[in-house]
Amino acid sequence: MQQNTAVKYKAIVMGGSAGSFSVVSKILSNINPDFKYPIVICMHRLKHIRSGLVEGLRLKSNLPVIEPFDKENIEGGKVYLAPSNYHMFIEIDATISLSTEEVYNHSRPSIDHTFMSAATSFREKMVGIILTGANKDGAMGMREVHVRNGYTIIQDPATCDVQTMPNASLQLFKPNKLLSPQGITDFLNSL
Amino acid sequence: MINITHKEFLQELSKQTPYDFCDYSDNSIQRRIHRIIQESGLNLNELLAKATADADFVERLVNDITVNTTELFRNQDVWEYLYTNVMPKLKSKKNINVWHAGCSTGQEVYSNLILLNELDMLDKANVVASDINNWVVKTAKDGEYPFRFNAQYIDTYNQLMSKIKPNANPFEYYFDIDKESDKMKAKNFLTDIPKFVKHDLVAEEMPFYQKFDIIFCRNVLIYFNPELQVKIVRKFFDKLYDNGVLILGSHEGLHGFVKTHFVKNGMVYTKNKTFHLTYK
Structure with missing residues (x-):
């Protein structure tokens, strides 16, 4: 599979909730500094603790971490983190749209919204990764990635702080891979 | 009857009601309308027919299309x-x-x-x-x-x-x-x-x-x-x-x-x- 060099991705899209901060920082601190794809991340966060998340990730990440503005282009080698209190959609022209519409799955940002829009825009040209988390947000979106032939990775529940989120995805479809955080990092570095 | 597109729906809506959403961002307005279709069970033709006939329905439609999130002392x-x-x-x-x-x-x-x-x-x-x-x-x-x-x-x-x-x-x-x-x-x-x-x-x-x-x-x-x-x-x-x-x-x-x-x-x-x- 890793020999399949013809496959070009437009983005790596990741979602997570409870426990995912340490997983995401681990991945970003071990990713190749010349990683060539954009990484789009939607993580649930506490609404009124606005700082900390992006700063924390910036400290560890080998790649620049950006909280994008509306209509910003996504570019290779950069990490885009959904801003607090906005839904983040990925459009077909590889730009980001933000929205303050209703909370979805009790969440804003909602991981389902990000995955759904990315799956519609990028189809087989994306990798969807769902991480540890305490609710079902993201599962429907990951299934959409799967249905549209995107490459899907679910964090191995055995390595999750909270298994609800990966298990919700596992109930809906069979992913291409079930991986530990280290496994996810190795996979990304092999692309 | 052939189903109208989102664009045609918005154009007709702007002609027949006081509301013009034609220059709203395509993707976000489509997502809003898609959500209304799912929740109401009506298709675009039916939505348009109701909107033209019923002024109260138009107001409800506007309420559903627009995003009304706000809070005290936001940011x-x-x-x-x-x-x-x-x-x-x-x-x-x-x-x-x-x-x-x-x-x-x-x-x-x-x-x-x-x-x-x-x-x-x-x-x-x-x-x-x-x-x-x-x-x-x-x-x-x-x-x-x-x-x-x-x-x-x-x-x-x-x-x-x-x-x-x-x-x-x-x-x-x-x-x-x-x-x-x-x-x-x-x-x-x-x-x-x-x-x-x-x-x-x-x-x-x-x-x-x-x-x-x-x-x-x-x-x-x-x-x-x-x-x-x-x-x-x-x-x-x-x-x-x-x-x-x-x-x-x-x-x-x-x-x-x-x-x-x-x-x-x-x-x-x-x-x-x-x-x-x-x-x-």
């Missing part, structure tokens, strides 16, 4: 900046003209009035607040909100005040709280001040003659396409006094040439009256 930073850097400079003026464009249910109208009161400037406040959505304008006018959902903003208020004015009035000075019936209501000395109007930023001329010191337009432009964004921001530019400020949402920005007409500081965009000297 503390911007309120801190207003209180510390913008409002004190207006103190010598006779009137302080403020426009909340897309005021939704009005929480920011009251946030602003509370800060003006804490600066002893409430008597100068000349505030208009507008929204395309009839229903939210009514809520804004009443200043009445569900308590449980909004209780978290009391903490926001206390946090903000501990930074900018530790001896500020308590939250209860501004709102009557009735936990049993799950209500909180802005007091009359606040609700009496603003003039609330139903106004469509896109389709209608500005209904005001005065210029403004502060225009709030938070997380409204993100739903418009780039051309419409520029058009609306130009109107804001014309409606601002020199050095007046436009307040946007925390992650939206100005696009196109109008960007050069303002000096950005976080979410606060100050009208740059010298732009025409350098803009060539």
Whole structure:
């Protein structure tokens, strides 16, 4: 599979909730500094603790971490983190749209919204990764990635702080891979 | 009958009702309409037929298409900046003209009035607040909100005040709280001040003659396409006094040439009256 060099991705899209901060920082601190794809991340966060998340990730990440503005282009080698209190959609022209519409799955940002829009825009040209988390947000979106032939990775529940989120995805479809955080990092570095 | 497209739906809607959503951002308006289709079980033809026949249904449609998220003291930073850097400079003026464009249910109208009161400037406040959505304008006018959902903003208020004015009035000075019936209501000395109007930023001329010191337009432009964004921001530019400020949402920005007409500081965009000297 890793020999399949013809496959070009437009983005790596990741979602997570409870426990995912340490997983995401681990991945970003071990990713190749010349990683060539954009990484789009939607993580649930506490609404009124606005700082900390992006700063924390910036400290560890080998790649620049950006909280994008509306209509910003996504570019290779950069990490885009959904801003607090906005839904983040990925459009077909590889730009980001933000929205303050209703909370979805009790969440804003909602991981389902990000995955759904990315799956519609990028189809087989994306990798969807769902991480540890305490609710079902993201599962429907990951299934959409799967249905549209995107490459899907679910964090191995055995390595999750909270298994609800990966298990919700596992109930809906069979992913291409079930991986530990280290496994996810190795996979990304092999692309 | 052949199913009409989103675009055709919006074009027909704009011809047959007062509402023109044609220049809203394609993707976001399609997602909104898709959601309405799913929830109502009606297709676009049926939605259009109902909208043409039933004026109340149109208002409901507008309510569902537009996004009405707002909160008290959203993004503390911007309120801190207003209180510390913008409002004190207006103190010598006779009137302080403020426009909340897309005021939704009005929480920011009251946030602003509370800060003006804490600066002893409430008597100068000349505030208009507008929204395309009839229903939210009514809520804004009443200043009445569900308590449980909004209780978290009391903490926001206390946090903000501990930074900018530790001896500020308590939250209860501004709102009557009735936990049993799950209500909180802005007091009359606040609700009496603003003039609330139903106004469509896109389709209608500005209904005001005065210029403004502060225009709030938070997380409204993100739903418009780039051309419409520029058009609306130009109107804001014309409606601002020199050095007046436009307040946007925390992650939206100005696009196109109008960007050069303002000096950005976080979410606060100050009208740059010298732009025409350098803009060539």
